[in-house]
Amino acid sequence: MTWLKLVEGYMPGQMIGELALSILLFALLNWSLKRAGMGIPKFWAGIGVWVFIWLYITYRIYPPIPFSVRAIYGTVTMCGIFMWVSGSEADWQEFKKPIFNVMDGITPRHRFLRTVALILIPLGIGGFAYQSYLPSFDEPIELRTVHPAPPATTKLHGKTFVLQIAENPFRVGSEGKYDQEYTNERSVVQAMGRLVKDVNDPNYNPWDPNAEGYMKYVREGGEVFFQNCHFCHGDNLNGRGLWAYAFNPIPANFTDAGTIAQLQETFVFWRVAKGGPGLPGEAFPWASVMPPWEQHLTTDEIWKVVMFEYWHTGYYPRTWD
Ligand code: HEC
Incomplete structure (x- = not known):
């Protein structure tokens, strides 16, 4: 797909352009869905936008961006999304609703989700802690001087x-x-x-x-x-x-x-x-x-x-x- 290549020298502009265009398309889609009475709930829209941007910077950008930098972009994106979903009190209430529904366990499905979350989250954190305390037996890094000092x-x-x-x-x-x-x-x-x-x-x-x-x-x-x-x-x-x-x-x-x-x-x-x-x-x-x-x-x-x-x-x- 040569026409889709990121052109060297224009990459930053192209990237911002593509992202802006995608968000615009998404907003348009969401708007028309809403008019048809099938708007995407704020909560899922926020997650969807975040996942899209994450996939974009992971797979679209070349040369690849290291994880540490992607983590920064991901966090900044999350801040942006939070600003969007909390733009008005009504939006914010709408965004929080699915989370509170699960925590309050208002239907059997929500109660089920709450039980699963209450088991999985502590387990996940426990596993993470266990992994980080586990002693590691990696080979030592081999350092080699590519250009050693020559003899006299x-x-x-x-x-x-x-x-x-x-x-x-x-x-x-x-x-x-x-x-x-x-x-x-x-x-x-x-x-x-x-x-x-x-x-x-x-x-x-x-x-x-x-x-x-x-x-x-x-x-x-x-x-x-x-x-x-x-x-x-x-x-x-x-x-x-x-x-x-x-x-x-x-x-x-x-x-x-x-x-x-x-x-x-x-x-x-x-x-x-x-x-x-x-x-x-x-x-x-x-x-x-x-x-x-x-x-x-x-x-x-x-x-x-x-x-x-x-x-x-x-x-x-x-x-x-
Ligand atoms: C069997 C493969 C092989 C052949 C044939 C070979 N080289 Fe190399 N050469 C290497 C490798 C592998 C390195 C990198 C490792 C190193 O620095 O020794 C290297 C490194 C070098 C370097 C060092 C560059 C640097 O930045 O330090 C020079 C100069 C060089 N080769 C010149 C030559 C010349 C001139 C010839 C032909 C007369 C030649 N090589 C043939 C494998 C080869």
Whole structure:
């Protein structure tokens, strides 16, 4: 039902509009029923409106609202309904009538309801109290540091890298020197999954046969990515690869601002080289299946694939601050 979708950006307005319209329809219905002599009793109308609004905020609103917030909305709705049913003395008397009828037990049916209520309510409260005093044996919560502190240095294929000062040797400007500004400027700008910058310009398109320097290295990083990483991290780098859901934790989603965009390039380099097994103790007890790529890729390939991930997502590595 696409026409019924809540449109992003207009959601609050749409929600208030829909609720107002539903209440208006309800009022209209109630009014015409009343004219026909079959008006809904105030008590049931109040409960009906409340249940309708509760169902609406529970099932209609997306993304889902947490229970604690729904409880607030539910309470506010209840206050509103009370204001409505107590607008005049006559309304209020009408609303209270079914409750008093049951409490006074004026007919056998009411007496029966009263007996049931007098048994069920204390039982319910007793059960609730019992539940909350029961000791619980839940597993302890497992906390895992997703981005643990990296070591000061890391050794790769016999060479030691000091993470504070190491630089990606392929992140170079037109002069062949390390130049993050130059390369940031060339990272992809995506709109609806397409390259927006001039695709015929080898300065911006890594797949252009004349692409040189940084752009050519990005392409080589892309080759490494699509030969090794996309099974898990997804061909759109969003962590939705073919194998992704076999694992817990699931593979990182690089398009999410919480992963590589938050990290220094050398941190990512270290993570790719050492994988799950290279994580320090604080990253456990979750078992990461991220492979230690130093066993399969050269140092250069790792630098290039890291650069490709930044290029493709349009993010820049965090600089030392
Ligand atoms: C077998 C599946 C698998 C493959 C293949 C794989 N990864 Fe991963 N990767 C993971 C999982 C799972 C995580 C999340 C857990 C973790 O942080 O270790 C992860 C995490 C990462 C992270 C850390 C992101 C962060 O925010 O800390 C980087 C970077 C990364 N992968 C890069 C790569 C690269 C580059 C390749 C290819 C050379 C690759 N991965 C191949 C499973 C995989």
